[in-house]
Amino acid sequence: MAAGARAPGSKPVRGRSIRASSRCMNATTDRRSPPCALVIFGASGDLTARKLLPALARLAGYGALPTEVTLVGVARTPMTDDEFADRCRRSVSGDGPPRWEDLTAAARYVSGDYDDPATYQRLSEVLAECDQRNGTAGNRVYYFATPPRLFGPIAVSLGKAGLSVPAGDSFIRAVIEKPFGWDETSARELYAELSSAFVEDQIFRIDHYLAKETVQNLLALRFANSIFEPIWNRTWVDNVQITVAETLGVGERGGFYETTGAMRDIVQNHVLQVLSLFLMEPPTSFHSEAIRDEKVKLLRAIRPLDEEAEIAANAVRGQYTRGGTREDLMPGYRDEPGVDPLSATETFVAMRLEVQNWRWTGVPVYVRTGKRLPARLTEVAMQFHRPPQLPLFPGTAEGLEPDALIVRVQPDEGLSLRFGAKVPGHAFRVQKASMDFSYESFEEQSPDAYERVILDALIGDPTLFIRADEVARSWRIVDPVMQYWAGGGRPIPLYQAATWGPSEADALIARDGRRWRHSA
Structure with missing residues (x-):
């Protein structure tokens, strides 16, 4: 057993609000991860604590992570499995859902340098134990939550350790964050390093936008x-x-x-x-x-x-x-x-x-x-x-902004369609008006971006990856x-x-x- 391991055990918007109608949907009924080991490189870092672990806790609460999904952390910081599990719990405010408690209780941790073959030998042993005890079925998703300079060396090390090639019907995927290189030349060099271990279909490049x-x-x-x-x-x-x-x-x-x-x-x-x-x-x-x-x-x-x-x-x-x-x-x-x-x-x-x-x-x-x-x-x-006949409205349309369709990505997610409309009153005056749609009009809560990208990577949907x-x-x-x-x-x-x-x-x-x- 690897060192540190333990024995198993509706708000209104401007103008008139729009109420969207849809059936209630959640991850339990729509999308659910297959059995796999989610391996986070950089598990002791800021990105993992602020973004990845809270997103995993929410996915667990939705029922998107079955019991055959196991969390494995890899980082330089020395920790036992229990210490890593405690860090995972502390990254989520309040009490996590029961599935999150189960997921963290079964979490594993491997400490070591990212360029040390011994690190990957211990990781291989832990993953084999996950297959045997937790039913992860040889499926792995490697999440590179490290500084970008380590993406290539980690991929190369995984390839040398034989941890990048799936066996039988299993899958192995590598998820990396931006930036993807420093310029076109360095991006191609990074791709060469990634390609030494993974084929393109295995590489999931995240842009959380x-x-x-x-x-x-x-x-x-x-x-x-x-x-x-x-x-x-x-x-x-x-x-x-x-x-x-x-x-x-x-x-x-x-x-x-x-x-x-x-x-x-x-x-x-x-x-x-x-x-x-x-x-x-x-x-x-x-x-x-x-x-x-x-x-x-x-x-x-x-x-x-x-x-x-x-x-x-x-x-x-x-x-x-x-x-x-x-x-x-x-x-x-x-x-x-x-x-x-x-x-x-x-x-x-x-x-x-x-x-x-x-x-x-x-x-x-x-x-x-x-x-x-x-x-x-x-x-x-x-x-x-602009319309060709604005002079039809003399003195009323001067300075009138052109019609526009606006997609608001943040902070108030939604759409606005701006157009000219007559101002109420005896005079014929035209000014801009808006038809607004806000995502707050849906009963469903929008998931965090990292929830979506993690679940897509687990499922193997590359649509939102680059x-x-x-x-x-x-x-x-x-x-x-x-x-x-x-x-x-x-x-x-x-x-x-x-x-x-x-x-x-x-x-x-x-x-x-x-x-x-x-x-x-």
Whole structure:
């Protein structure tokens, strides 16, 4: 027996609220994990404690984890099985459901260095015991909750230990978090390391944004409703805007952010993934590969900015400085712990992209993300062409915003359709009105994103995970911009905290005669 092991033993929204009708659904009736061992590398770390274990506790409460699912932790920190079980319990506030208590009571733990063959020999022994005693049937899901630099070495070590090849009808999967490399070259190097142990069908790359209910609802919005598809094209759409705004700064993550920046942290993954779902062609089916095929086609249709003049005109970076109010004065990025006082790392990115296919040619796609902005929000807005006969309403429609369909990803998940309507009264005046839908109108509670990705990995549903060709194409889009910013000693534009970014971002969109939906 391995060291440390023990013997077995409805809220209203703006305007009139919409009540959604649906039958009650939960994980017990819909989706349930098969027998398997869930092995978490980095089991003593922050991601495991804050996200993975609470998500597992909720899944256990839903009945999604049968008794044949066993939790195995692997990390450098020395712990016994009992100490790991206690840490799992303490990560969940309050009393966990009975199945969570059973799951933690049966949890196993392996301590050791990630590059030490002895670690994987002990893991192999523990997994064999899980098969024999808990009925995990040779099925394994390895979750890499470690720093990204360890993804490749862990995969290589699993391959050398013979722990990556399934036997018979069993399955083995590897789940990894972003970032998937540092650029296209390092992403390919990481893929080579992963591929030394796993085939592509075994690799599940997580972007937890794709597991948010509103992001998934993009598929339902487009393909379950006949009213939207006829206007989802260049004939009706003037422009598309994607905004990912955060009010917080980097805080204690300055050291990490110095090596990452907003482009790698948000644009290369979250923004481009949401963009591809929003603009892709209808898939031939709702099979996972059909959906992922269309996402890749869309990414391939985005024309990379290759020429320096083109990059300078269509991509803006920025960095927040001290700002706010006298009562709430926020530090600048260079004042944050772990940040170089002369840092040129971007905390803000705005880009103008073009999708060169039959549906979207000529429709600019504006994307924007930043820290220390005035509001926390993530949204996708499709703005439609203005009507040709606004002069029919003299003096009433001046400054009237264009019609728009807005998908709110966070914090108030839902949809809004904005259109012109007559203001009550004797005069004929037109102003904008909204039809709003909120996810709070459903009786069912939206699951946490990590609940969804963990259960999908256990079940083997790759729809919300990212393929290798998606990763490579995403890097191909952002790499030339980052290389341009890194060279030439160009100063980085600055913006005060609690503002909507540098003036250059406003100028970028103003050149087209448009403005950001949130800009003041």
